[in-house]
Amino acid sequence: MTMTPQEALEQAALAGIHCMPVPTPFAIGLINCYLIEDEPLTLIDTGPNSGRSLDELTRMLNERDHSIDDIELIVITHQHLDHIGLVEILVEHSGAEVAAIGVAAERLAAFDEDAEKEDEFAVQVMLRNGIPEDVTVALRSVSRSFRDWGSHAVVTKPLVDGEGIVLRDRRLETLHRPGHSPSDTLFWDAERKILFCGDHLISNVSSNPLISRPLDGSERRTQALVTYIDSMKKTQAMAAEIAFSGHGEPITEHVALIDSRLAAHERRKEKIYKLIAEQGSPNGYELAQSIWGNVAVTQAFLTLSEVIGHADLLVNEGRVREAENGDVVRYEAC
Numbered sequence: 466m467t468m469t470p471q472e473a474l475e476q477a478a479l480a481g482i483h484c485m486p487v488p489t490p491f492a493i494g495l496i497n498c499y500l501i502e503d504e505p506l507t508l509i510d511t512g513p514n515s516g517r518s519l520d521e522l523t524r525m526l527n528e529r530d531h532s533i534d535d536i537e538l539i540v541i542t543h544q545h546l547d548h549i550g551l552v553e554i555l556v557e558h559s560g561a562e563v564a565a566i567g568v569a570a571e572r573l574a575a576f577d578e579d580a581e582k583e584d585e586f587a588v589q590v591m592l593r594n595g596i597p598e599d600v601t602v603a604l605r606s607v608s609r610s611f612r613d614w615g616s617h618a619v620v621t622k623p624l625v626d627g628e629g630i631v632l633r634d635r636r637l638e639t640l641h642r643p644g645h646s647p648s649d650t651l652f653w654d655a656e657r658k659i660l661f662c663g664d665h666l667i668s669n670v671s672s673n674p675l676i677s678r679p680l681d682g683s684e685r686r687t688q689a690l691v692t693y694i695d696s697m698k699k700t701q702a703m704a705a706e707i708a709f710s711g712h713g714e715p716i717t718e719h720v721a722l723i724d725s726r727l728a729a730h731e732r733r734k735e736k737i738y739k740l741i742a743e744q745g746s747p748n749g750y751e752l753a754q755s756i757w758g759n760v761a762v763t764q765a766f767l768t769l770s771e772v773i774g775h776a777d778l779l780v781n782e783g784r785v786r787e788a789e790n791g792d793v794v795r796y797e798a799c
């Protein structure tokens with residue numbers, strides 16, 4: 466018998482793990498922070514940089530007889546601003562150590578400059594894939610307006626893949642599983658079969674494999690979906706009983722959930738292959754429009770990331786090739 470999400474939360478509470486959902490300004494809604502009552506007192510992810518989030522987090526900590534000053538260790542699952550936004554403020558109050566995958570440390574420390582570079586990169590990707598310039602300009606200003614919800618984070622405990630974070634009563638193994646973002650990191654409590662998975666898996670929505678700059682500083686874009694599928698297969702092989710996600714309810718059947726995510730990507734890949742074959746040499750923007758119609762500006766990069774991700778799979782399988790036509794990439798069936 467698998468547990469219900471409610472039973473999973475109750476079981477975790479007995480092990481000192483408490484889910485603390487805080488509000489975000491984003492469509493995804495609440496982001497889950499997790500307090501681990503252990504030594505050191507640990508918080509996984511922080512919520513966005515806003516007064517409301519800080520108030521909510523403070524209130525939930527107070528309910529458990531803690532204040533934000535008591536936090537001793539902050540663990541970061543990935544670079545997105547709804548997860549790191551309060552790091553700076555929490556560290557100012559508490560002096561907490563900050564643990565995150567070391568390969569992302571430089572970028573987390575330079576959040577503003579990095580966000581600017583990431584936006585520039587996104588514009589180049591969009592233009593190369595046929596998105597009209599006015600859409601890229603609008604999207605960039607939307608992105609700038611969100612940036613204040615982030616903040617830089619100085620990582621004092623850079624982690625490597627496979628490294629353990631040792632607390633008094635437990636050990637969390639660091640697992641770098643990029644895909645949704647290049648810095649996605651899972652934390653695995655093998656003894657309790659509990660996995661903290663950030664946005665790597667979300668119970669009610671498919672995580673977006675966002676096209677991003679690689680962490681190694683090279684300018685070539687990541688094959689985000691290809692990487693993400695590899696990462697999901699590794700996670701599927703784990704004996705997790707509960708996966709605590711960055712958004713939504715705990716996942717108690719991760720094997721079945723990953724099966725359904727993989728099947729959905731397979732279907733979408735075949736749909737995109739069919740569109741490429743029918744249309745001759747569409748670009749990414751045309752493919753996105755064929756699938757989703759004229760989406761809101763804010764969705765333009767997400768839908769393009771989806772298209773490019775599936776086209777990458779087809780290119781790697783040798784079924785589709787990229788053809789440069791002027792400054793725009795077009796896809797052709799082989």
Ligand SMILES: [Zn+2]
Pocket residue numbers: 543545645646664
């Ligand atoms: Zn995320």
